Amino acid sequence: MVYITRKEHFNSAHRLFRPEYSDEENLRVFGKCSNPLWHGHNYLLMVTVKGEPSRETGFVMDLKKLSQIIADKVLEKLDHRNINLEVDFMKGKLASTENLAIGIWNELEPGIRCEGAVLHSVKLEETENNIVEYFGII
Amino acid sequence: MVYITRKEHFNSAHRLFRPEYSDEENLRVFGKCSNPLWHGHNYLLMVTVKGEPSRETGFVMDLKKLSQIIADKVLEKLDHRNINLEVDFMKGKLASTENLAIGIWNELEPGIRCEGAVLHSVKLEETENNIVEYFGII
Amino acid sequence: MVYITRKEHFNSAHRLFRPEYSDEENLRVFGKCSNPLWHGHNYLLMVTVKGEPSRETGFVMDLKKLSQIIADKVLEKLDHRNINLEVDFMKGKLASTENLAIGIWNELEPGIRCEGAVLHSVKLEETENNIVEYFGII
Amino acid sequence: MVYITRKEHFNSAHRLFRPEYSDEENLRVFGKCSNPLWHGHNYLLMVTVKGEPSRETGFVMDLKKLSQIIADKVLEKLDHRNINLEVDFMKGKLASTENLAIGIWNELEPGIRCEGAVLHSVKLEETENNIVEYFGII
């Protein structure tokens, strides 16, 4: 079993808040991340897939294919977008890095399975100091 | 003459657009950076000051003071804010990295001069691949 | 289960040596790290906590709280300090990165448990080439 | 149980191809990585070893010894070399990052075991976006 990881980037706007809270309550719970006029990040995404290297190619999975799946299913939806307002798989959810990593896992898993590989983890850095990793439901 | 640099970070939302353009024109000129619902970045800011080291302290300028000026004049206004809508010194300007670097220079220069030091450059990374540096009007 | 990581930094002096050894023996075993007049590092600390994201906040644990616990229990004691002489939880121990990571785990674990989260790992980089990770007693 | 990691670097040339394929078939399967006149990378290697810290030294394993084993068994053979043509343990294998990580594991494991430590993983970055990790046969 070998693990391969592809790093990608996207730049998005978001806001942490609950619609039923007042701005003051949101500020108390979520701090400046609740700013009603949005802020944003350069997200760094690391997708890890596991499997045995093919005898034919030496690859666990062709990284160009993995990169294409990430582009189609994740970057196309998130890059230069507003996570709260424009991303279908985040509708009705808090736009925390945790929920975003789970959402990205769910977007990626079927396409990676179709290619005969196994998604191992989705790691998401909101800033270089704040990092989330999700391994699916175990 | 010695040059000292302080790195700081801020996370903001912005949009590149001209209000007199249609969304289509903005998209043609500014690409996905013109998304009307905003996107954002982890900006990396490097402020360089020059001078002779003090005999008393060995410092060109106390980096804690420089860091405090940057916090008061720049981070307070930009961090977790919408650059187009909430930043006084960017009102009426295109929110390009170039204009932002010039704006930050103008915010910082008087306070640094007050401390007896000379502002040399403001360097601003929007992403790790897109970097702007401004040295003032020479 | 989601894993969140907070990165922090501290700058400390230390020395690798056994008091019962002569300087020559310490030099032979620990190399230049045994220099009797100390040396130091910019330590990079990564604390990973695991749990399920809260329905209320979308957070496994509020990173501001995690950061505060790290500041109170670890940075306050280690930053700009001499690890051999000034850090209570390292008294009588060799100041290796391994022992320091274990010590930091023991400092952090009760406070993180109090917040309802589970400490998963403490990763400590002494230099960018020398890295230690500790997962507790398993 | 504590995990320690040593980072090292090497710069090599390689090519992805199958000798029984035509250049066109290799290009279709391996893309520009199949260029017959080679290309190359700055490989980043992270070797992780696990064990209990020694009471005598505080070390899981002396990183100078680990670094020496990596130099003798891996860097000496790979650094400034052609992976396809000059590396004994890669003869007859596709020079993919996956196969290279497995080959490096096999080179390192006996020497690390001799030192009383346990090799945990070999992580290899071909570029900062393409990363492979191998944990041995489990």
Place this chain on the structure above:
Amino acid sequence: MVYITRKEHFNSAHRLFRPEYSDEENLRVFGKCSNPLWHGHNYLLMVTVKGEPSRETGFVMDLKKLSQIIADKVLEKLDHRNINLEVDFMKGKLASTENLAIGIWNELEPGIRCEGAVLHSVKLEETENNIVEYFGII
């Protein structure tokens, strides 16, 4: 005057040698970089352009255009190539980082001038420890 920088990457094989030298002489002068079967690097390229931000766009130069010029004139020729054997503008030259930076300058300068901007510098990192910068003939 504002300076903007675009970072790009390419992965190439090369060899440092003089054809009139024996392998032994090349080894003495160029060390392991003279390996006759090649080695390679992940080159990091930083291209800096200067000018006044446009009133229309806020840009010194559209980074997408700059990126396109770098792709067409430099990456297309260098990425996944053998610098000694396949790159027209390096024919007959020693494949040192210095000569490569000068060659890249000469490839880029006319296209950037056509866009009304001024090329300021070409910075090229062969490894993270070896860096060359060229400012043209002054």
Place this chain on the structure above:
Amino acid sequence: MVYITRKEHFNSAHRLFRPEYSDEENLRVFGKCSNPLWHGHNYLLMVTVKGEPSRETGFVMDLKKLSQIIADKVLEKLDHRNINLEVDFMKGKLASTENLAIGIWNELEPGIRCEGAVLHSVKLEETENNIVEYFGII
């Protein structure tokens, strides 16, 4: 004219203080950097040399020679040392990053001149956020 830069690292202990001050005064002026029992850093050193590439080698200066001069004149004296107590060229000076960069310049300049090259700058990072650059007396 081409500029080449070599990056090196050293790990040292230091303290910012004036001996004629009390500990309280030192704390007021230098903050926690004045801790009497020392602290330390992973210093990152970038030495830039300028000249014309040799027709014989394509090099402004052989980076192995530059690296050797830095090792002999700087790293040998500073690495795993106490800057205040053990470094001859820092005796009697405040151990600020500014003074250290000037001291390193003076150590390196004659040896680089002997090799027919011109020292352009000494850049020293105490932490990734605090950086000093010195260009000599101009």
